[in-house]
Structure formats: structure tokens, C-alpha cells
């Protein structure tokens with residue numbers, strides 16, 4: 272049977288691995304999100320959007336499908352909700368997905384936010400502060416100059432994130 276004759280719903284599920292919670296997309300992915308060829312003659316659609324559509328019908332224009340499970344490759348319709356693009360961004364922010372990895376969320380970070388704030392309030396010389404926290408003087412300098420550990424509510428993070 273030619274590829275094109277198989278209904279998309281039938282081609283979809285063999286690419287999905289159902290775990291007890293999330294249904295993980297095993298096919299092509301971009302940015303963590305599954306990609307599915309609903310129509311072989313057209314470009315890919317989002318796998319999770321397609322899954323949601325199969326259950327709930329067409330997605331109203333301007334609205335986004337958000338994950339409650341925070342797993343981008345998940346195509347379990349029960350893990351999705353309809354939201355505005357703004358909801359999606361807000362949701363991501365709340366979950367820290369857009370968080371600056373140069374801060375505490377960076378696994379190699381030696382410091383925590385309370386320490387960083389204490390360093391910024393510290394009036395001793397940099398070498399002394401550095402010795403105190405077991406970090407280099409360069410790190411202390413970068414923290415004081417706001418080159419490292421930029422406060423999460425600093426609007427520059429948003430701008431930088433969009434440029435990269």
C-alpha cells in the first residue's frame with residue numbers, strides 16, 4: 272500500500288512510545304517537539320498538535336497547545352491544554368524553561384542566589400570575597416559587574432534569549 276494511502280492516524284501511533292505517564296514521540300523532532308507528516312505532500316506539523324487535533328478537533332486560530340507535563344516530545348492529549356501564545360510563554364517562564372543557565376540552574380554553578388546577593392552587598396575587596404566563597408576573583412568581578420548571575424527579572428535576559 273502506498274505511503275499516501277495510509278491514513279495519518281494510523282501512521283502516527285507506531286511512532287509513539289506510551290509510558291505510564293507521557294506518550295513519547297519517537298519520530299523526527301525539532302527543538303524537542305515531535306514532527307509529523309500529516310500530509311506527505313506538505314511540510315511537517317507538530318506531532319503534539321496533531322495528537323490534540325485527533326481528540327479535540329481543529330485548534331482555534333491564534334491559540335497554542337501547551338504541555339502540562341513539560342515534556343516537549345509528549346503527544347498524550349491528556350497532558351495538553353489550549354492556551355494563548357502568551358499563556359505558553361508565561362507557563363514556560365513559570366517552569367523556568369527560559370531561565371538563564373548562567374545562574375543557579377547551571378549544574379556547574381558553585382553559588383546560589385542568596386550567596387550572589389550577599390556578594391553584591393559585600394563591601395570587602397574582591398580577593399577576600401573570592402577566597403570566602405571558593406571562587407575566582409574574576410567571578411566575583413563578573414558578578415559585581417552584572418555579567419554573571421543576572422537577576423531573573425532583569426529584562427535584558429528576555430532580549431538576549433530572543434537574539435540567540
Ligand SMILES: [Zn+2]
Nearest residue numbers: 293340345350
Ligand atoms: Zn506528557
